[in-house]
Amino acid sequence: MKKFLFFIITVVAFLIVSGCQSSDSSQQDGEENTDSLSPLEETSKVIIAEDGSASGAGFYIAKDKGYFEEYNIEVEFATFGNSDEMLPAVAAGEVDVAGGISSASFFNSIAQGIDVRFIADKGHNNDGSSYFTFVVRDDLKNEMTDYPDVKGKKIAVSTENGVDHYIYNEMLKHAGVSTDEVEFVLMSDFSNMMAAMGNKQIDLALQIEPLITQGENQDIHQRFLDATDYAPEAQIAMVLGSPKFLTERRDVAVRFMAAYLRGVRDYHDIFMKEVDDEGEVVSIMANHTALKDEELWTEVGVTGLNPNGYIFEEDVENQYQFYQENGAIQGELDFDKIIDMSLVEEALDLIGTYEE
Template identity: 45%
Template sequence: MEGTSNLAGGGAAAPAPGRGGPGTAPPVEGGARRAVRGHRRRGRVLPGLAAVLAVALLVAACGTAGSSGGGGPAGTPAGAADGGGAGGGSGTGATGDCSQRPGLAGVPPLPREVTVKIAEDGAPSGAGFYIATEKGYFRDLCIKPEFVSFESSAYMLPALAADQVQVAGGVLSVGLWNAIESGLELRIIATKGENVPGRSYFNLTVAADQADAIKDYADLKGKRIAITAEASLDEQFVDLALQHAGLTRGDVQYVIIRSFGDMNAALANGAVDVAMHIEPLITQAEEQGILKRFGDAGRDYAPGFQIAEVLASPQFVADKELSQRFMLAYVKALRDYNDAFIRRDEAKMADIIPIMTKYTALKDPALWKKVYVPGLNPDGRLNVESLKAQLEWYRARGYFTGQIDLDQVIDLSLVDYAVQVLGPYDAGR
């Protein structure tokens, strides 16, 4: 596309989609293949569906859904197995007497332990899963979380629809919308990432040597701006920033750098002037003198923008005995996270930071006190209006041409239940 160039590692040409690069579509294999309904001809998955499933979910602190460390090979869920949940529904084989478990917030545990497979990649925005695991909230309700690994979302999404995996962390990308529109039945059930106004973790940055020249959004005109892909959340955010300044796409040059990890090098060596970037790489590079944080997305031009979400299989959501308890533990954990990182409670930080260093790639406890962390609504709620606006943005640019009834995809009944049990979060306590 005109006005766009490709860089890999800040200099080399990035591989073209479909030729061994990020857009290459691996086959849908195993039991996951059964989840693709109404899109088969003569025993094969239609190429169009394979292509849309291959569109990667944004790899941010939100993470690529389901690429967690330590799991099955080539997109197979680690330890994948069929089996019934609490009432013969979702989840894998119920085992072990739970009569001595304490339950949580007055809700008794399941009668027998149920394993719930979670596709999560160690992203900071997966904090709710990690904290609920380490603090014993899942265990107290007789839920055994199992984190699983996938080679790509092309494997994860069909596995989730087939209930081989019950829960996944994902990003609201055009790939997700295309997969749903093409026949995969998935549910969006809770938040998993948004910017905190004034402390946005997904934000524009400028090269240190450009900081004096780029002081206002209007100064973006004529600049080279790095994004990981077109038709992405990156592009949406930059587009909103340009609109904020009265600019258009034609006023800037997009440079495609496939990995956030390569953007610091591109900023340092002058390959780009600006990058749509992510924590903790922003803080690390700022301390190294490579870049400066530019404005604030959550405050200036994308307030309330929903970045990531918790996905679930329809079978899991329908098994209320299991899914309501899972969400209760998840929301309880989100409140611990908010106490620590948003309210800045020192005692809570001391409790939660070791959990985050255990599960994520950011191992420096001191850095956790500096980085701008993902916002995670303490009641688990997501911004439905933001989802609608994102769909319209993709449609307006021709990236998405299908029709999705969001009322059939979004199910907030589980977070409603959790808040009913726990009460609304009191941020001022």
């Protein structure tokens, strides 16, 4: 009898260990285990505030490849004129998910009672091929070869006390050049920056794709080194979530995040790992964004998106402190409350961690 019991215990222990090893192997390989995430019993609509920016790739791919539909989620895209209109709609639960770009006015809205959460990454620069970086006028490219060369130059930036201004300031610190030794030119329209370059009104500009690549192809400007040299973890945009969506509709929110991350992973596979999908993802991006030229998608520096969803939390706080030091912030923020990675973590438990 004792031998029989020992045999049973041994078999059970073996099965438990084997199961754990199989699970660990699946996580290490980055394989998605979506079997445990069943579809919703009834179709649920999720409203996303998105304006066709390239950083919305995870939304577009998940929609067009049917990942949302697999979980019985119907997504609807809504557009707003500006964040002043969008943020209250997110806080009220009229919009479930949105994209937010760091700025003093953005943080001030939250400090004054607009209740939203930062729930996932929606845009950062990729090492060595930033989609948001400085360009130098083409006729100056030979004399502007290193950061200290910016001294005495006219530099265009699209926003004051926004993430653009923060990156500009980080570049100057890296260059060892003070703000008094350059001319800050506020120019809100990126297209106008290209025209100003052509007219030799400015020397450098903090420019964005696809205008970076288009300007290079037209010999208007050239990349000036790369923003990841001095701001390697700049959090440019975040996915925002309505508190109502995260609490009252948690079962929907978890599935939404799982689908979103699956879309981001497809994007990452194509643009970071150069996996061949016969152009499906590029076609989706061209369909949903202003960059319609599919061939140009192979040239541009694309938006970085974390396939595991996490944001650079420390950098978000550093940006806030920069705005605060400039006197542009009214009120204090509780980042432990505002930054909420619990939805990402819950989704990762279900679909597995992406391994590079």
